[in-house]
Amino acid sequence: MAKAKQVLEESIRELYEAxxxxxxxxxxxxxGSGPNAFLVVSEIMEAMNEACKNLNRPVLEFGVFLNDLPGNDFNALFLQFLPSFYRQIEEGDGCNFGPCFVSATPKSFYGRAFPTQFLHFVHSSFSLHWLSQVPKGLVTNEGVALNKGNIHIAKTSPPGVHKEYYKQFEMDFNVFLRSRACEVVHGGRMVLTFQGRIQSNDTNPILEPIRSALHDMVLEGVIDEEKLDMFNMPCYFPTVEEVKQSVEAEGSFTLNKLETFTVDWSVDETQNLRDRVEFVVKSIRSVMESLFTSAFGKAAMKDLFLRFKDKVEEPLARQTSQYFNLLVSMTRRA
Ligand SMILES: C[S@@+](CC[C@H](N)C(=O)[O-])C[C@H]1O[C@@H](n2cnc3c(N)ncnc32)[C@H](O)[C@@H]1O
Known part of the structure; x- marks a missing residue:
């Protein structure tokens, strides 16, 4: 989010001026259900207030809608973080904030979530690489698994696997863009960050240690081979070109910026290796454990993440542990 801040502020300033x-x-x-949601909302509000002040305009009111799937822990979000966020606004923190009204929107972003021409600004970070579902074509009508032994697009995946994933991404991203096109006013903006890939045949490096841990568990008889064969991650990491193509094909938004940046899996490469390993295991476990539990059972989780911990140490030590990210800024066409 820190790396996206400049583009975010620029987009807010231009939106206000227009x-x-x-x-x-x-x-x-x-x-999500952590503090990042309010962090980004504060950043947006500060940038907007700054733009307002520069044009000698009165302070703004804000309607803030925090969207996630209905199963998201909105209670944690509102009970833990909302009171201090409201306090920060009331106390001003050096800024003269106008009133701010925060609501939850529990709905998939792959579909309409707001009334027509309702929003001025849409932000999303590290969510859009999650697909609406695992591509159905990864298992044939006869029940044959196409991506045996893998959990995502891997070097040993047959070409059909990438094709199925890309088809699902194109469909989902198009629905996302079409839905936001209805909801965002003309001249409104979107800033999106999500994980991507440099080239379309690259594999996602953080998924390899997980696959390898699961594979070892199959060899030792801890997990059924068939369960691993049938399991695939519901995510896709597009290239710059794929995103550009989707935005242009949908046609409702003008691309202002499409940048890339990398972040270490542990975020802070200067920490000692033990803390970095600990951070990566905890963050991946918090995001992915529920998926693995549904597929392989709760009893296998402790073992899986202990093995994962051993396997992430080497890439972290060699500093080859980078997430590749896309940062997209766009404007709703008139
Ligand atoms: C890794 S978290 C990112 C949270 C936060 N934006 C951040 O940057 O820290 C990804 C979030 O996307 C949400 N998500 C995934 N698919 C979604 C969908 N179709 N509609 C709404 N939210 C979704 C997940 O529930 C999860 O809370």
């Missing part, structure tokens, strides 16, 4: 809304309606899509 539309000068009295009440800015903003949505964070896939907000």
């Amino acid at each position: 539309l000068k809304p009295k009440c800015l309606m903003l949505a964070d899509m896939g907000c």
Whole structure:
């Protein structure tokens, strides 16, 4: 989020100068249940206030909509973080904030979540690489698994696997763009960050140690081979070109910026190796454990993440542990 801040601020400033809304309606899509949601909302509000001040305009009101799937822990979000966020606004923190009204929008972002021409600004970080479902074509009508022994697109995956994943991404991203095109006012903006890939045949490096841990568990009889063969991750990491193509084909948004940046899996490469390994295991476990539990059972989880811990140490030590990310800024066409 820190790496996206400059593009975010620039987009907010341009949005304010173009539309000068009295009440800015903003949505964070896939907000999660941690403090990041309010961090980004604060950043947006500060940037908007700054733009307002520069034009000598009165302070703005804000309508903030935190979106995620209905199963998201909105209670944690609102009970733990909302009171201090409201306090921060009331106390000003050096800024003269206008009133801010925060609501939850529990709905998949792959479909309509807001009324027509309702939003001025849409933000989303690290959510759009999650697909709406595992591509159905990865298992044939006869029940044959196409991606045996792998959990995502891997070097040993047959070409059909990439094709099925890409088809699902294209469909989902098109639905996302079409839905937001209805909801965002003309001249409104979106800033999206998500994981991507440099080239379309690259594999995602963080998934390899997980695959390898699961594979070892199959060899030792801890997990059924068939369960691993049938399991695939519901995510896709597009290239710059794939995103560009999708945005242009859908046609409702003008691409202002499409940048890439990398972040170490442990975020902070300067920490000692033990802490970095610990951070990576905890963060991946918090995001992915429920998926693995449904596929392989709760009893296997402790063992899986202990093995994963051993396997991430080497790439972290060699500093080859990078997430490759895309940062996209766009404007709703008139
Ligand atoms: C890794 S978290 C990112 C949370 C937060 N935006 C951040 O940057 O820290 C991904 C979030 O996307 C949400 N998500 C995934 N698919 C979604 C969908 N179709 N609609 C809404 N939210 C979704 C997940 O529930 C999860 O909370």
